[in-house]
Amino acid sequence: MVEVQYDAVVAGAGPAGSTVAGGLAQGGFRVLLLEEHRDVGRPLHCSGLVTPRTLEEAGVAEEIVLNRVRGADIFAPSGRSLSLGDGDSRALVIDRVALDRALVARAQERGAELEMGVKVVAAERAVGGLRVTLQDRSQRQWTVGTRLLVGADGAHSRVARALGMAGAGERICGLGGEGVLPGVEEDRVRVYVGKSLAPGWFAWTIPLGGGRVRLGVGSGNGLKPIECLRRLFATHPEQFRGWKASFWTGGTIPLWSQRRIVQDNVMLVGDAAGQVKPTSGGGIYPGLVGARLAAQVGREALARDEVTEDSLSAYPRAWQQELGQEFRRGSDLRRVYVSLEDRDFDRLLGIFGHSALLRAANRYGDIDFPGRLFHRLVRLAPALWWFVRGPLRYVPLWR
Ligand SMILES: Cc1cc2nc3c(=O)[nH]c(=O)nc-3n(C[C@H](O)[C@H](O)[C@H](O)COP(=O)(O)OP(=O)(O)OC[C@H]3O[C@@H](n4cnc5c(N)ncnc54)[C@H](O)[C@@H]3O)c2cc1C
Incomplete structure (x- = not known):
């Protein structure tokens, strides 16, 4: 029999985890939110391109908006291009670290307890819930008992792997960076397509204003993103003349596929659940939708003390209802x-x-x-x- 200290333990304080943790704590439950890094939102693995709808879903003010995008130019390897956009702003470039911080702060205001520098390393079933092993940065380990474990721990989810729920969907290897690109349009995104350049994916630049851009590239067939980047510069040399990077980060994008995301006492959300658009790799909006629905269903299940796969299945059904067709x-x-x-x-x-x-x-x-x-x-x-x-x-x- 597990000794229950928490109603819910949430692994990962990204947008999905903080939103679930806040939503569960709002129901009056004791919630522990864990983040393996010491700094919320860092290291950054995201270009931060979202819709205004995403900010509404997050309930976060426009202060985190760095730039507004009014169109996109798509380039084929031949140089042929297509310009999209009618002058209206449909997409926003956000300060992603600020988004993560705002959502963590809100989760704490709602009553979630935050532990930074602590990660979930294992989870095992016991009567009445789960025993979760945690580890801090000095390798000290201890266990906590919980009625519900939420895996919001990203593309390489430890929770999903520990409980046999890792998805077999496609994964894109990405590389993202930020820097200065002379002559870049301040309100247009560029997308570079082509099998010879970024097989199974694409490359992009997103303007931040003041000549700064976020540049990214990914591949879907195992080709190293650094090689895609070399090909991008070689295919469109004039567009990247003078590019100066300030920093680079790598990242995995787990594309959506049908899979199991709940079990008795367990839910996965966000990247851990593969809630990522198969066309663009955008995961902030669908992950936030997942987090809202997971919190609603989790609250009801905890209140009834019926944290079974059957009752938690209302969450994937609701997510399918909202985003399944798309x-x-x-x-x-x-x-x-x-x-x-x-x-x-x-x-x-x-x-x-x-x-x-x-x-x-x-x-x-x-x-x-x-x-x-x-x-x-x-x-x-x-x-x-x-x-x-x-x-x-x-x-x-x-x-
Ligand atoms: C290069 C790149 C560019 C992208 N650009 C965009 C974009 O422009 N727009 C968009 O919508 N999406 C973009 N995405 C996708 C987006 O970043 C993710 O979909 C989004 O971050 C998912 O949020 P999340 O909360 O599910 O997971 P994450 O943001 O990955 O958060 C998971 C958190 O869990 C923590 N963690 C991991 N393991 C453990 C553990 N065992 N215990 C405790 N904590 C743990 C991590 O440190 C992390 O803070 C991009 C992705 C990449 C790789």
């Missing part, structure tokens, strides 16, 4: 995307350059819902349908 469409789009050769990107950018499609893309473009936009465009333009039909024959039916 993510299934996103996965379909990804299957098409990985099948494209460099020459296909030229053709695709040409098709998108068609004025009716461009108008629709500018009007309905939304980085949280690319699948919904593509669905609309396919209905508008049969040419697009014919173009993707080849790869899409592997997709059961356009959803």
Whole structure:
């Protein structure tokens, strides 16, 4: 029989973990929030491009906004490009460290107890809950008992691995950096596509203002991101002339796939649950949605003292209800995307350059819902349908 000290232990004080911890503590439960690093939000592995909807979901003020984005330029390896955007600002560049700090502060205000520099290293089942082994930075270990363990510990979730819940979905190896890029547009994102450049993924620059940008690149087939970066600079030398990096970080992006994210006494949220857009790798918004729903369901389960897989399953069902269709469409789009050769990107950018499609893309473009936009465009333009039909024959039916 486990000796229960906490109603909930939450591993990881990223956006997902802090949101769940605050939401559970709000219900009057005793919640322990653990963060393995000593500094919230650091090291940083994120470019911080989000929608205004994300800030609303987070309940965080616009003070963390560093810049507003009004459009995007997409470049194929041939140099062919497509400009998107109608002048409206649809995306924000945020101070990601400030977001994490604001959410941790709110979790504490709501009553969660925070332990920094402490990580979950193991978890085992016992009657009445789980026994969780914690370790501090001087390697000291101890155990705590809890009725609910939330794994919000990111792409390499220890909680998921300890309890046999690690997903088998695709993982993108990313490299991100920040620096100065002379001549960069201050309110436009650049996206560089091409199988020869970043196979299975893409490269990007996101303006911060004052000539500073966040630059990133990823690959989906095991090619080292540093090699993708070399190819990016070699393919578009004039666009990166004068680039000076201040720092670089690596990171893994665990793309969404159908998987189990609850068990008796356990829930996974955010990157640990693979709640990451399959098209762009954006995980802040879907992770926050997951965290809100996990907190709601967790509160109810704790209140009834019925922390079983059955009662916790209301959480993945609610997440599917809110984002499942978009993510299934996103996965379909990804299957098409990985099948494209460099020459296909030229053709695709040409098709998108068609004025009716461009108008629709500018009007309905939304980085949280690319699948919904593509669905609309396919209905508008049969040419697009014919173009993707080849790869899409592997997709059961356009959803
Ligand atoms: C290069 C790159 C660029 C990106 N750019 C964007 C972007 O522009 N927009 C966007 O929406 N998304 C972006 N993402 C994805 C986004 O960063 C993640 O989806 C998001 O951070 C997930 O939040 P989370 O709270 O689930 O996990 P995380 O933010 O990873 O937080 C997990 C926390 O758990 C802690 N932790 C880990 N293990 C343990 C343990 N055993 N015990 C205790 N604590 C632990 C970690 O230190 C960390 O603080 C990017 C990712 C990468 C790699």
